Ligand SMILES: Nc1ncnc2c1ncn2[C@@H]1O[C@H](COP(=O)(O)OP(=O)(O)OP(=O)(O)O)[C@@H](O)[C@H]1O
């Protein structure tokens with residue numbers, strides 16, 4: 001403190017700096033106790049030995065990671081070959097989460113644009129309408145969706161009635177059902193950040209573009225999209241990341257064939273059949289993947305900004 | 310018939326009306342803007358200047374009426390199909406593009422190759438003396454520089470008409486005055502019709518070939534700077550443009566193009582008659598303060614005696630306020646120069662007010 005004062009900082013800014021440390025305390029508590037410690041615990045558990053009825057034995061082991069990536073036969077005595085089961089599940093999860101993200105973007109972007117271009121007074125009402133279904137619990141929403149989509153459900157009844165199809169569409173227990181479920185679970189996370197950035201967009205830029213002979217699509221692609229890109233990226237991350245680890249929609253709408261990482265991890269901690277270190281290892285792998293994706297995004301963003309300047 | 314009457318007008322607005330719900334922003338405007346003209350729309354805030362400009366550009370629908378561009382009806386065309394470009398009030402430069410790409414944008418959209426568009430954009434930047442900034446982003450330029458980029462961007466595709474919505478309002482006084490000159494020069498060099506919107510009368514008077522004065526969605530007067538300043542057609546224009554004395558008069562007789570009128574205090578004057586003002590009419594008369602002068606004694610039968618109330622120093626001029634009989638106030642400006650050799654009257658003194666030939670103008674409403 002004395003050093004700070006000597007180097008010219010006034011008493012007032014020193015007090016301010018000190019106060020700032022204390023004001024940040026709650027954030028630090030949350031970060032440390034709710035994020036850092038649990039992640040570290042997970043990391044530690046992933047390197048322990050499994051206890052057969054759930055739980056762990058405190059003995060260092062690489063078994064969990066080994067089991068994830070390698071197949072050593074039923075008794076573990078064969079030469080290791082690559083274990084595709086879990087990698088396939090991961091790959092499917094990425095694919096499903098990606099498809100759900102694209103679906104959310106395709107539906108969410110026009111929705112957000114629509115809301116942001118309404119008169120200022122009615123925009124909060126539109127935002128509220130979008131979020132209404134999300135006051136209902138996710139489990140109930142997902143189960144209801146299964147009822148809507150099933151072979152004898154209202155959707156098929158309606159399509160049959162209109163004559164568009166003459167036998168029910170099998171939607172439940174397909175990849176598409178999972179994508180729909182994920183899309184519906186996380187749509188507001190796509191709409192809200194895009195809405196926020198479109199609302200801040202200076203529409204005079206679109207007018208300027210059309211004044212300079214640009215059509216609607218060119219204006220969208222070359223002027224509007226680059227301007228609202230941060231909102232679009234935020235929305236994609238906010239939908240993709242929870243979709244990747246989600247287990248409700250895949251369990252309820254996808255059936256056994258369409259297993260995703262979230263369900264795999266969930267099973268490891270359920271009842272007596274689980275394998276805690278394996279669940280922890282799968283979580284750590286998922287976490288690393290998410291981090292890698294975020295870093296790639298962030299770097300691209302930084303490069304785009306620097307390249308443009 | 311005059312030659313100018315045969316030429317096709319750059320813009321013809323016929324009975325254009327603009328309504329927003331039950332609010333009428335423009336009430337039946339008809340207006341012709343000639344080719345190669347520096348045309349100004351002048352009026353107070355909210356009178357509908359921007360609305361009219363945006364209708365010409367295509368950003369606003371026309372509720373009723375037609376707009377023609379060199380004889381072609383355009384009011385139904387979208388903005389990107391009108392060969393008209395706009396310099397926006399806050400420039401609306403594309404923030405993520407370089408200056409060069411901003412200027413090249415319109416040319417590219419018109420179908421020119423990227424290389425050709427950039428070459429021409431470079432030339433335009435040279436014209437507005439910004440070549441050294443071509444790879445910068447708009448946010449890295451000063452307001453005046455951004456203004457010139459907006460100008461270059463709008464001129465690059467060689468529009469038939471250029472629209473400018475208060476392009477100078479964000480600049481400081483010195484820069485604004487310099488830009489007035491540059492704009493006028495640019496218009497002359499390019500030969501493009503400029504339609505310029507402003508609420509600054511000095512800007513309008515110094516730059517324009519013709520001015521349309523608007524108020525509350527209506528056209529008040531159309532003419533060159535002299536017409537508008539010296540022959541205002543109504544109270545609004547007389548009051549809005551420059552400074553004036555508006556005096557209530559009653560018309561006693563009209564004869565041979567002259568009207569005999571008297572002021573509230575009974576003082577009689579003879580002024581040019583105007584259409585629509587006959588015997589017995591109670592109307593206003595406008596007299597510019599700089600066309601009045603003070604003298605010690607009466608210089609003619611029409612000299613008015615008044616009591617000096619105050620003198621104000623306004624740099625180039627000295628302004629004297631006088632009280633006349635009947636509670637009328639008059640302001641007189643005399644130039645602040647030695648050569649003028651004019652006497653300065655002190656407050657409380659009696660002075661005579663004299664009018665130059667043709668200084669007073671009767672106003673129909
Ligand atoms: N979208 C709109 N909806 C309703 N009224 C509008 C709309 N746009 C403009 N107006 C009204 O139309 C009138 C004219 O507006 P306009 O912007 O043309 O004025 P202006 O002459 O350009 O004024 P300023 O000098 O302040 O820019 C104003 O009374 C304004 O409130």
Ligand SMILES: [Mg+2]
Pocket residue numbers: 358359360
């Ligand atoms: Mg305006």
